[in-house]
């Protein structure tokens with residue numbers, strides 16, 4: 374293993390919480406987790422676009438980083454309804470989630486548009502959290518690893534090694550996400566993280582292994598620590614089970630404990 378790094382824990386709030394609710398949630402989460410050294414934990418929350426100004430105002434981003442759920446690849450233009458990277462930067466947002474499976478499934482995000490968005494995010498000095506994951510059908514057909522390899526290679530096409538510290542990857546198998554999702558078994562997640570790590574090493578022999586890979590998909594209070602024990606898992610990207618501050622705080626503490634023990 375390389376140099377010790379903090380456990381990454383974060384939540385995508387999807388289309389939940391108004392600005393006021395986001396503020397309350399963040400205030401509670403910041404207070405509850407204030408004593409955890411940020412050398413051990415890096416915490417991030419990704420609210421809706423309309424909650425971003427309130428979120429940025431509410432938190433100390435050294436304690437909780439604020440991210441956006443998407444971005445467009447142009448800085449400006451006749452693109453009704455889109456949000457540009459400049460607009461995010463202007464708000465003080467430095468992290469952008471890209472290619473979530475819900476965006477790929479319902480809003481036409483593709484490997485190629487994700488690639489353009491990665492370029493836009495990097496161009497403006499922000500961090501990209503790139504979501505990849507195979508569908509149930511791809512898994513059944515035995516092409517899950519090929520799918521992951523393609524998603525990672527296309528998303529990172531043209532990204533120089535020097536920009537790698539602006540990249541996080543989230544492995545989120547599509548069949549594991551949301552109400553109907555079944556969480557991946559921790560060893561399976563570990564194996565797929567290994568596949569992603571291998572592609573990263575092929576693309577970037579010197580620094581590819583250092584890119585953090587987070588697991589997401591029906592992570593909950595009972596299974597979170599099982600993922601943290603896996604050597605290839607660098608963090609967790611949580612939906613539903615993180616949307617109540619006290620419960621997320623509890624999950625963070627349980628996970629961090631196992632994470633530290635496993636890496637002693």
Ligand code: 13P
Pocket residue numbers: 385473545549550551552554589590591592610611612613614
């Ligand atoms: P759930 O934890 O609700 O399955 O959502 C995960 C997710 O989509 C994170 O981006």
